[in-house]
Amino acid sequence: MVNISQSITKKDHIEKMTGETQYIADYVIPGMNHAKIVRAWRPHARIKSVRFPEMETGYFVIDYRDVPKNGVKIIRSEQPVFAENEVRFIGEAVAMIVGADVIKVNAYVEQVKIEYEDLPAALSLDASDDAMVSYHYAHGAVTDAFQKAARVIEKTYYTGHQEQAYIEPQGAIGLYQDGKITVIASMQCPYYVKDAVTFAMDVPAESVQIIQSTTGGAFGGKEDYPSLIGCMVAAAAKKTGKPVRLIFERGEDMTVTTKRHPAQIVYSAALDEHDGILGIKADIKLDGGAYEGLSGVVLQRSMIAAAGVYRFPCIEVSGQVMMTHTVPNGAFRGFGAPQSFFAIERFMTHLATHLGIQDPVDFKKRYFVKQGDSTATGGSFRYPVILPEMLETAESLSRYTEKHERYRMQTGRYRKGIGMSFFLHGCGFTGSAEKDYIKSVIKLVKYPDDTIELLTSTTDMGQGVKTTFAKIVAEVMALPIDQIKIVNPDTDRVPNSGPTVASRSLMIVGKLLERAAKRLKSEYVAGKYQEVEERYVHPEMVPWDITSFSGDAYPTYSWGINVIEVEVDTLLAETKLIGVWGIFDVGRAIDETIMRGQIEGGMLQGIGYASSEKMEIIGGAVRQSGLSDYIIPTAKDTVPFVTRTLDNPYDGGPFGAKGAGELTIIGSAPAYAEAVEQAAGVPVAIIPMTPERLLAAMKQQKRGER
Amino acid sequence: MIEFYLNQKKVQYDGEPTRRLLDVLREDFGLTEVKEGCGEGECGACAVLIDGKTRQSCITAIGSLEGLSVMTLEGYKHSEQYKVLDQSFAEAGAVQCGFCTPGMIMAAQSLLAENPEPSDAEIRDGISGNLCRCTGYNMIVDAIRMASQKGKGLW
Ligand code: FES
Numbered sequence: 001m002v003n004i005s006q007s008i009t010k011k012d013h014i015e016k017m018t019g020e021t022q023y024i025a026d027y028v029i030p031g032m033n034h035a036k037i038v039r040a041w042r043p044h045a046r047i048k049s050v051r052f053p054e055m056e057t058g059y060f061v062i063d064y065r066d067v068p069k070n071g072v073k074i075i076r077s078e079q080p081v082f083a084e085n086e087v088r089f090i091g092e093a094v095a096m097i098v099g100a101d102v103i104k105v106n107a108y109v110e111q112v113k114i115e116y117e118d119l120p121a122a123l124s125l126d127a128s129d130d131a132m133v134s135y136h137y138a139h140g141a142v143t144d145a146f147q148k149a150a151r152v153i154e155k156t157y158y159t160g161h162q163e164q165a166y167i168e169p170q171g172a173i174g175l176y177q178d179g180k181i182t183v184i185a186s187m188q189c190p191y192y193v194k195d196a197v198t199f200a201m202d203v204p205a206e207s208v209q210i211i212q213s214t215t216g217g218a219f220g221g222k223e224d225y226p227s228l229i230g231c232m233v234a235a236a237a238k239k240t241g242k243p244v245r246l247i248f249e250r251g252e253d254m255t256v257t258t259k260r261h262p263a264q265i266v267y268s269a270a271l272d273e274h275d276g277i278l279g280i281k282a283d284i285k286l287d288g289g290a291y292e293g294l295s296g297v298v299l300q301r302s303m304i305a306a307a308g309v310y311r312f313p314c315i316e317v318s319g320q321v322m323m324t325h326t327v328p329n330g331a332f333r334g335f336g337a338p339q340s341f342f343a344i345e346r347f348m349t350h351l352a353t354h355l356g357i358q359d360p361v362d363f364k365k366r367y368f369v370k371q372g373d374s375t376a377t378g379g380s381f382r383y384p385v386i387l388p389e390m391l392e393t394a395e396s397l398s399r400y401t402e403k404h405e406r407y408r409m410q411t412g413r414y415r416k417g418i419g420m421s422f423f424l425h426g427c428g429f430t431g432s433a434e435k436d437y438i439k440s441v442i443k444l445v446k447y448p449d450d451t452i453e454l455l456t457s458t459t460d461m462g463q464g465v466k467t468t469f470a471k472i473v474a475e476v477m478a479l480p481i482d483q484i485k486i487v488n489p490d491t492d493r494v495p496n497s498g499p500t501v502a503s504r505s506l507m508i509v510g511k512l513l514e515r516a517a518k519r520l521k522s523e524y525v526a527g528k529y530q531e532v533e534e535r536y537v538h539p540e541m542v543p544w545d546i547t548s549f550s551g552d553a554y555p556t557y558s559w560g561i562n563v564i565e566v567e568v569d570t571l572l573a574e575t576k577l578i579g580v581w582g583i584f585d586v587g588r589a590i591d592e593t594i595m596r597g598q599i600e601g602g603m604l605q606g607i608g609y610a611s612s613e614k615m616e617i618i619g620g621a622v623r624q625s626g627l628s629d630y631i632i633p634t635a636k637d638t639v640p641f642v643t644r645t646l647d648n649p650y651d652g653g654p655f656g657a658k659g660a661g662e663l664t665i666i667g668s669a670p671a672y673a674e675a676v677e678q679a680a681g682v683p684v685a686i687i688p689m690t691p692e693r694l695l696a697a698m699k700q701q702k703r704g705e706r
Numbered sequence: 707m708i709e710f711y712l713n714q715k716k717v718q719y720d721g722e723p724t725r726r727l728l729d730v731l732r733e734d735f736g737l738t739e740v741k742e743g744c745g746e747g748e749c750g751a752c753a754v755l756i757d758g759k760t761r762q763s764c765i766t767a768i769g770s771l772e773g774l775s776v777m778t779l780e781g782y783k784h785s786e787q788y789k790v791l792d793q794s795f796a797e798a799g800a801v802q803c804g805f806c807t808p809g810m811i812m813a814a815q816s817l818l819a820e821n822p823e824p825s826d827a828e829i830r831d832g833i834s835g836n837l838c839r840c841t842g843y844n845m846i847v848d849a850i851r852m853a854s855q856k857g858k859g860l861w
């Protein structure tokens with residue numbers, strides 16, 4: 001076998017490079033109408049009346065009356081497609097105006113008058129006492145450990161909202177013809193949208209077709225949200241009989257679509273008289289926003305990640321998703337793990353500091369999990385854990401130890417700092433979802449001209465699955481890559497191989513493709529039409545029980561170490577990036593360049609999360625309404641990264657591959673925070689650590705010294 | 707009536723002069739490779755070349771173009787320079803979702819035309835008006851550096 005990791009030109013390179021590929025806003029369909037959403041401007045209110053303006057013929061109002069079952073099916077269906085009696089956050093959709101001329105549509109939207117009766121609103125995590133979801137688990141004798149403890153140390157950590165900021169805004173087109181609803185949209189999960197539209201429109205599944213348009217970035221932001229706007233355009237197309245196009249403006253996208261959950265995480269450690277950890281407690285509160293959506297599943301991942309990469313004698317974790325009257329939060333790369341890893345990594349460092357240990361890495365590595373150890377939920381790390389090797393690589397590339405020592409004693413205006421973080425990501429869905437709900441199916445079709453088409457519902461949103469999937473099949477079958485065909489999924493053509501989420505695509509769907517390719521190879525008859533189907537088979541695991549959070553939460557784990565070096569201008573509290581190192585174990589990279597792209601993009605997104613990406617909610621409204629005030633990194637804010645992936649092949653994945661896409665965002669924030677903490681000499685327990693926040697912390701410390 | 711050059715052909719526009727160049731290009735001329743990412747001059751997805759320099763078409767009124775020359779990817783992609791950028795972007799893995807790509811190519815062309823052998827800092831500066839959320843930029847910087855080396859003499 002040649003080396004599968006060797007990079008090739010991406011399957012969709014030419015169409016993207018030439019600009020020929022069609023994103024949702026590029027579709028031109030004859031007779032297409034434009035839609036614009038009428039939004040509520042109260043965080044919590046009863047709708048007393050809605051008055052629509054007189055409109056020309058050919059212009060329509062679409063609202064709750066046009067949606068037979070007015071709920072967006074995500075996990076439950078508690079969020080209405082259009083609000084009926086009550087609005088729960090600023091920007092919630094009340095109706096939609098549809099018509100041929102976009103200028104007139106916009107003008108009509110402006111003229112809609114909504115009368116409200118205001119209701120009490122909880123506008124932040126602190127202000128809410130309404131838990132939409134609660135979970136709790138404990139493994140080992142936690143109460144005992146805390147009773148026995150020589151001392152207990154407690155710290156609290158905060159993380160903010162994060163906007164996915166895909167460069168292509170959300171958008172969808174609905175069509176209705178001969179009783180059939182078709183939705184074309186920028187999305188991650190065609191079958192999620194299909195389920196949602198089938199449910200809301202109360203029609204048989206066969207009469208709903210979902211097609212993915214080439215997706216200009218998603219990062220989780222197009223996992224749950226397209227289900228909502230898919231229902232909207234479906235209802236509009238059905239009512240008007242015309243194609244209906246709904247494309248978000250940036251400000252709209254920024255203020256009303258789902259984001260990363262803000263979190264407040266309290267850790268406490270029971271220590272014995274030799275400063276060893278007897279047990280850990282974590283209490284995680286996520287701000288769910290106005291509707292539950294995926295928040296419960298996000299919380300599960302946060303809670304399971306609470307132990308970090310460490311083995312503690314016992315652990316107890318409680319978690320809640322709090323309801324606030326703010327924009328609903330949902331899926332974002334990492335899915336609850338970035339919050340927990342920020343907190344556990346910071347906490348371990350702060351414990352080390354507290355115990356007078358100079359280098360936190362010395363303390364952390366004492367607790368590294370090893371192969372065969374049990375997980376926080378009583379499952380098992382059954383595959384090789386190569387953290388020590390990864391640490392060696394990180395050390396030799398970054399010279400962390402020597403720098404960390406050198407930076408301890410600094411004076412002067414410009415001071416440097418370096419931080420290292422350790423993290424993992426459970427690959428695929430949490431628990432038994434693959435087996436119980438998703439039940440993936442894929443198909444390979446060989447046409448008489450011997451080209452092979454891959455039929456899966458996996459979407460390429462830039463992460464390169466068209467290429468990595470094609471490589472897997474080409475490699476197994478020993479065929480040239482050009483003989484493999486893969487296009488954007490259309491639910492009328494592809495089986496349900498699950499959503500494109502949870503870093504599951506390559507490992508789970510890719511494995512099915514590998515198996516199918518092996519079969520097709522063995523049955524291969526040149527010049528003949530052939531089909532091969534494969535279905536998901538659950539690996540051997542300790543059965544997962546969600547009520548007690550026990551068992552194997554994931555079949556396997558990917559691992560990472562990040563090192564970040566910064567320089568802080570202590571006068572202006574400005575932080576400059578100096579060096580970034582990322583060492584990863586993703587089993588095996590199916591394409592080195594694609595993997596590097598995931599690392600570079602994910603890590604920088606994580607650095608943005610930790611530093612500049614501040615989103616505030618003021619009076620219930622998202623204040624940052626554009627890319628001019630929500631600051632994502634530019635090319636000038638970054639430096640060359642040094643990255644490595646170490647081979648550690650996993651049997652359950654194709655060619656040894658594990659999940660990779662989300663892992664890459666998790667370690668930046670804790671490493672960045674650690675570096676800033678060392679440079680500025682103030683504890684960092686909150687992100688984003690903006691210059692304003694850092695300045696305030698430094699001033700406060702100065703006052704304290706006086 | 708406004709007359710200007712679009713992808714090296716003389717064209718006329720006879721409509722509302724305050725319309726955004728972005729809309730005119732996409733809607734009237736079908737040039738959908740010019741993308742709208744923000745509509746406020748921040749992301750560079752709508753970048754085109756006006757007399758060889760990158761401009762954000764979402765904040766450019768069509769009425770300001772009299773006699774000027776507008777180049778989009780559609781016109782540029784037949785050039786020798788484009789071929790070099792194409793190869794380099796492929797090799798460096800500089801394209802993920804692709805939504806920022808047309809604007810990035812325009813920015814790269816304008817940068818290299820002015821400075822055929824840019825330093826890394828100059829490359830970063832040259833694309834600092836173009837946001838990319840997927841790649842983290844370094845692979846785009848690599849691609850442009852590679853193009854400047856491969857395409858010696860072209861710019
Ligand atoms: S769309 Fe013009 S700069 Fe973003």
Ligand code: FES
Nearest residue numbers: 803806838839840
């Ligand atoms: S490749 Fe997706 S925004 Fe640049």
